Amino acid sequence: MKFAKSSEQRGRVLTALGAMRQQLGLVLGAAQAARETAEAELERLRLEQRILRAGIAHADPEDLRHPALSSVQDRLNAVHTAFYAEASTVPGKLRQLVAESAPGAASAPPSDWLGRVGTGKLSVPPLWRIGSSTVDSSGPFPVAVPLLDESHLSITTAPKTRAAAEALVENLLLRVLSSMEPGAVRVHLWDIGQLTAVLPNLYPLSRTSAVTVYDPARLDDLLDELAGYIRRTHAQTMQAGHHSVRSMREALGQRTEPWRIAVFFGNGEDWSREQLRELRRIAGGALAAGISLIGVDLPTMFGGGVENIRLVDEQHAVTSMTGQDIVVDLDPPIPAVEVSAAASRLADALIAKQGGPRSFPDLLPAELGRESSARELRAPVGFYEGDPVEVVIGDATPHALIGGPSGSGKTNFLYALIGSLAARYPPSELALYLLDFKEGVSFAGLAPGRRDASWLPHARLIGVNVNTDREFGLALLRFLADELRRRSAAAKEHEVTDLAELRRQDPDGHWPRIVAVIDEFQYLFAGRDTVTNQATALLEDIARRGRAQGIHLILASQDIAGIDAFWGKPAVFEQCTLRIAMPKARRVLAETNNAAVAAPKWHAVVNHDSGVAHGNQLAHVPDASSRDVFSSLQRRLWELYSNEHERPRLFDGAHSPILEHVPAFAALSPGGRPQALLGQAIEVEEKACAVDLFGAPGRNLAVLGTAAAEALSILDSAAKSLGRQYRPNEVEFLVSCLVDRCMPAVEHLVQWLKGEGHLVSQPQEDELGACLQQLVEGPTGHPRILLLYGVDAALPVLEAKKPGELKSGLDHFRTVLKQGPTRDVHTLGWWRSTARLKDTLGFGSTDDIGAWAALDVQGSELSQFAAGQVVHWSPRPGRALFFDRSTHVSPEVMIPFDRPEF
Structure with a gap:
């Protein structure tokens, strides 16, 4: 049994080996066949390569007769024919x-x-x-x-x-x-x-x-x-x-x-x-x-x-x-x-x-007002070797700093820039606010005048001769800050981040780019006071955030003091990435950039890269400020746009406004709460400083100081403005002048009031006490305005008591000041010193004088009349410091109206 089983296993092994030999034979045969095929293909490819390199016409005849090539010779001939047929067209196509x-x-x-x-x-x-x-x-x-x-x-x-x-x-x-x-x-x-x-x-x-x-x-x-x-x-x-x-x-x-x-x-x-x-x-x-x-x-x-x-x-x-x-x-x-x-x-x-030196008309476009300011403002200001040199004001270069000594052409450059911008952008795209601190009228010609009724339609505000009115520069910055907040709120509402997007989302809104030009801007920082502090804060805020809302600053100065004013204010200086240096200008460009030193006259170095040397562009600036050069463009623009845009507000610090020409005076009429207009407010919009005379304690006015002309002007304006708000015989003016040299002016006012049909009484000095007693004890009847000129001169008489009297005229006057406003009796008085006003008020509260206008009085004397706050005020001609407890946080400077000689 064992032998039979062993023989059976041997048979199975031999059978398996035989099967494996057969499979190996098949695999080896296939590999041999594949090898012979590959070798034949390789030989064929080598032959084909030799023929292609030499060309069929020049190939070795033995190669052409090779049996391996017989299968591809026809294909090569076809390719050869197609290639040269195509190649014959290449030169023509290249030509x-x-x-x-x-x-x-x-x-x-x-x-x-x-x-x-x-x-x-x-x-x-x-x-x-x-x-x-x-x-x-x-x-x-x-x-x-x-x-x-x-x-x-x-x-x-x-x-x-x-x-x-x-x-x-x-x-x-x-x-x-x-x-x-x-x-x-x-x-x-x-x-x-x-x-x-x-x-x-x-x-x-x-x-x-x-x-x-x-x-x-x-x-x-x-x-x-x-x-x-x-x-x-x-x-x-x-x-x-x-x-x-x-x-x-x-x-x-x-x-x-x-x-x-x-x-x-x-x-x-x-x-x-x-x-x-x-x-x-x-x-x-x-x-x-x-x-x-x-x-x-x-x-x-x-x-x-x-x-x-x-x-x-x-x-x-x-x-x-x-x-x-x-x-x-x-x-x-x-x-x-x-x-x-x-x-x-x-x-x-x-x-x-x-063509040699270019002229101002060469800066202008073929057609006026065709550009959009949605993204930026771009305008040529001069030429370099015949090619225009542009100034770009936008997000990357939001603000400009211009410097140049006197006579270097700075004002001419500003005119070239303003004219080039105004010619390209309509007033709906560009709004200009122009302010000149130096003593001069650089921008006055852009407003309507006696000789030329035209104005620059793009200008919203023109301020000249404001070297002593730093408050006007501060007012402009406040206006720009308010506009910045308004635009920021609109941008937030429309969920956008810049002006271009705002205009796209709000096409019906009015969002022009605003350019504020402030010449000799360093005057804003001339003192160590609240004006400097507030101007610095506002300027830094506008410089940082203005770019996104299309509000741009152009700050110019003719000496290095203007640039020094920026030290310690990097927020402003660093935002002025556009620098323009006139010949011999210093510190406008980067410290290592001396291009302005070698710049020839009537040229400017324009630099959009914060003054770094690689940004220099030299430009010849054509004459833009001579007589009839800029005005011809202005008249064309005026004829084109004046029907759609109002004339600009002109603020001239060298001239006081006339009451009768002020819109606030023209708007007065009987009815409503009476207002006494005192002078012009130093604001961007044309406003008047006024005191509301209503039935509340303290609604009296004190004029302080020895400046007679300004005191007469303030009281004259107050009386005339009040006179326009009452019908004839509806109000009584009690006018007492205790300063002899002012009598003609006061008499002229009395005649004007009578001419308007108002009741006027003129108590003399010795009658003043009885008049005041009657105001205290008599019936109210109709409104009464007590106008007193030189109250301090009457104090000796008012202090005196007649035998048997318990109260003096001064006591009655104090009662009038305290109780009069509630009885429709308001006092407008002129005291020539703060000390005499204190004597008048006695130990009572200064609240009985709710409003005052100080003339040649130092600020240190006014603190107790301004709710105890420190008052920064140095008197200057033609200006007054006005404070009204009911409306003011701090006193403001005003310009008394001009009172023409009669």
Whole structure:
């Protein structure tokens, strides 16, 4: 049994081994077959490769007769036929492509364009011809390379081909300069091996801005200049919402910056590590800024897009555009005489186009008021070598600082800026608030006058001769702060963050950009008082938050004191990223930036980068402030917009307003609560300082000080304004003048009141006590106004008591002051000193004088009459300090009305 079982197992093993041998045989056979097939296919591919390299027409006959190739020979013949049929059309297609992409001088023979002046274009040819090539009998085709807005060029020479490389660059530059309008392209030339003769045939253009030559030692200057231009241009394009000069140009439909080509002729030697690093940085951002670089034998590759040209010999080259297998026949050099003559004609055309110094009308657009201020304000203020230099006011450059000594042209620059802005933006897009602290009338001509009834429709406020009225500058800042809060609330309501979005969400709202120009702004900080403290806080707040709501400050100063005022106020100074320095200005630009020192007269250094040197733009500012220059534009704007916009408010610190010309006086009429108008409030809106005379204790007025003219004016204005609010015989004025020299003026007022039909009594000095007693003890009857001139002069008489009397006239007067307002009796009196007012009031409360106007009285004497608060007041002619307990937190300065001589 055991033997049988063992034999059975052996049989199964042998059977399994036999099956495995069979399977292995099948696998090995298949592998052998696959190997033979692969070797045959490899041999066929090698044969096919040899034939393709040599071409069917030149292949080895043995290869063509090889059995392995018989299956694909027909396919190769078909491919060969199709390829050469297609290849025969390539030159024609390339000729058509170059004709479309490189029109005119970009590809035409020099005889068609050499010496001709280009015309204005926004788009530039993407390709520029350098030579031709041939691939078969179908004829040559042009070879062109990209340049402006498209690519940089890197040229590598072979031995003895330097002259050919220079001719290649010269031909390219001449094609570009002849295609574009004069001044549209600027060329910068640097050659490490040539002190002066860098492309000498183009030197006639070096007398213009078209070509600038740098000697070998000025490589760093050229790199710095290009880097600064890229930074400045990038900032401007980003502010305008574009990613490149090209996209901004296409969006605006006009050229905003010239194209630039920087040519670097090297010799293969290494540069310093810093120079190479700077060159690569420049190359990376140059194309977006409209700069193309051409490098010859440089020790590094450019960053960004670059095309390579490698010279094979003096007449041939290979390019990365066509590939290494196509040799380019370079265009022959243009004769030097013809190049020089053409350069001269281009230079003459550019000089003629620039036309020497530009005038103010050249700053103005062809059509007035066509721009929108939703994103920013942009306007040219001058010219550099014929090209306009713009000022941009927007989110990135929200506020401007302008500096220049007396006579440097600061006022002229302001007029050029205001005029250029007003010409581009309608009053619905731009609101101007103009304030001049110096003694002068720089902006007065922008308001209607006797000789010229026109005004600048964009101006909402014009303040002149306010050097002694710092409070008016503070009032302007308060107004701007209120407007800022109003706009911020609207932005929050519409869930937006800036003016452009607010205008889009609220198209029916009135949201123009506001520009406040404050000349000699340092006067705001002239004293250590509440005006300085409040102005500093408001200015810092507006500077920080104004940009988002379209409120912009332009602060100007003619001396360094104006700039020193900013030390310790970085919130203001740092927000003034737009800096304009007039010749010899100091501290306006960055400390290491001395461009203003060398600036010629009638020029300005415009800098949008906080005064850093790379942001400098020199601009010749045309005459904008002479007689009839600005006024002609103003009249055009006035005729265009005056029917839709009110005249601006003119505040002239050198002139006091006339009561009868004040809107508040004209609006008075009988009925309602009587108001006594005292003077003009120093506010942005035209308002009058007034005292409400209602039936409450303390509704009396005291005028304090020895300034007779102002005291007479205040009481005169109060009486006349009250007279307009009562009907005839409805009110009685009791007028007593105790100052002899004021009698004529008081008598003139009495006659005016009588002429208006009012009851007027004139108690004499010895009758005053009885009059006051009658006011206390008599019936009320009708309202009565007690007008007392020089109360202090009557005190000796009022203090005296007659035998048997318990009370003196002064006691009755105190009772009138205390109880009179509740009985419809109000006292308007003039005391020539605060001490005599105190004597009048006695030990009673000063609350019986609810309102007062101080003239030549020091602030330290007024504290007890101002609820105990410290009063900062230094008397000055033509001004008064006004305080009303019922309405004021602190006293305010007012201007007494002008009382014309009778």
